[in-house]
Amino acid sequence: MAEKFTIYSSAESQWVGVMLLALEEKGLKANVDYDVKEISLSTGENFAPEYIAINPNGTVPSLTAPSLAKPLTESADILRWIDSRGTKTLVPQDEARSKEILDLMHSPSMSTNLILFQARDPVEMESKKKSGWNAFLEGRQTRLDKELAAHPEHSFYISKAAENLAITSLYRAEVGSEHKDLYKLTDEMYRTMASGLDKLESLIALPFAAGSRVSEADYNTIPWLSHAMMGANTPVTAVQDFGPLEKLIQKTVPDFKIGPKTKEWWSNVAKTEAFKKVFPVLH
Structure with a gap:
C-alpha cells in the first residue's frame, strides 16, 4: 500500500x-x-x-x-x-514548451497580486480600500506584527512584515499624492502582464498546452487564469467569460484581447473531469 x-x-x-x-x-x-x-x-x-x-x-x-x-x-x-504515484500521466509531450509555460506562469512579473491588491488611479484605489482585499491585507499584517514581536530577530518576519506593510500602509492612508508611485508601477505591471498573456498565446500547442493530452503545463496554468478572472470581478460561475479580465487590462493596453488559442485551450481543459471537480467556479 x-x-x-x-x-x-x-x-x-x-x-x-x-x-x-x-x-x-x-x-x-x-x-x-x-x-x-x-x-x-x-x-x-x-x-x-x-x-x-x-x-x-x-x-x-x-x-x-x-x-x-x-x-x-x-x-x-x-x-x-x-x-509519480503509479503510472505518470502528467508528463508533457513537449517538455521544452512546458518548461517555458511553467516559467512564465510562475514568474513574479505575472503575479495575480497585481489584480487583487494594486491600483492605477484614485478611483481604483478607493475601490480596493472598500473591498475584501483590504481586510485580507490587515489580517496578514496583524499576524505578522504579532509574530515579529515574538521573534524580533527572525529574518522571515522582519522582511515579510515590511513587505506586507508597504502595501497595507497605502490602504490605510487617505488617497493622495503618496499613491502616485503605486499608480505608475501598477500601469507598467499591467503592460507586462498583457505581454505575458500574449506569450502564453504563442506557446499553447493545442488541443492542450503542451500537446495532445493534459499535462503539468495545463495544471500549472489553469489556477493562474482562474484566479486572474476571479480577481477581475468575473462572476464566479461565468467560467468562460474573459470580458472582465480583458476590460481590466485594456485600461492600460487598449487593444488587448485574450487570444483565440488561449480561449480554445481553456474550453478544452474545462471539459476535463479534474477541472470540473476543482474549478466548478472561478477562485
Whole structure:
C-alpha cells in the first residue's frame, strides 16, 4: 500500500489548484490516501512558526510524506511527486514548451497580486480600500506584527512584515499624492502582464498546452487564469467569460484581447473531469 501523505491547503490559495488538479487526476482521496490541513491565509496562519518550520516561504500549498527528506513547498514539485504515484500521466509531450509555460506562469512579473491588491488611479484605489482585499491585507499584517514581536530577530518576519506593510500602509492612508508611485508601477505591471498573456498565446500547442493530452503545463496554468478572472470581478460561475479580465487590462493596453488559442485551450481543459471537480467556479 502506498504511503499516506499530508497536504497543506487553503481555499484562498491560487497555487493550491495545481495540487488539487493532480490529486483528482490520480484519483486520490482525502482521508484515505492523504490527510488535509487547512491553512487560513486571511488570518495569517501560514505565518505561524509551526508552519514556517514546514514551509520557510510561508506559502501554500505544501506536502509532507514519511519518505520525503523534507517537505515539498513548490506547487510544480508537488504535482510531479503526486504524479509519480503509479503510472505518470502528467508528463508533457513537449517538455521544452512546458518548461517555458511553467516559467512564465510562475514568474513574479505575472503575479495575480497585481489584480487583487494594486491600483492605477484614485478611483481604483478607493475601490480596493472598500473591498475584501483590504481586510485580507490587515489580517496578514496583524499576524505578522504579532509574530515579529515574538521573534524580533527572525529574518522571515522582519522582511515579510515590511513587505506586507508597504502595501497595507497605502490602504490605510487617505488617497493622495503618496499613491502616485503605486499608480505608475501598477500601469507598467499591467503592460507586462498583457505581454505575458500574449506569450502564453504563442506557446499553447493545442488541443492542450503542451500537446495532445493534459499535462503539468495545463495544471500549472489553469489556477493562474482562474484566479486572474476571479480577481477581475468575473462572476464566479461565468467560467468562460474573459470580458472582465480583458476590460481590466485594456485600461492600460487598449487593444488587448485574450487570444483565440488561449480561449480554445481553456474550453478544452474545462471539459476535463479534474477541472470540473476543482474549478466548478472561478477562485
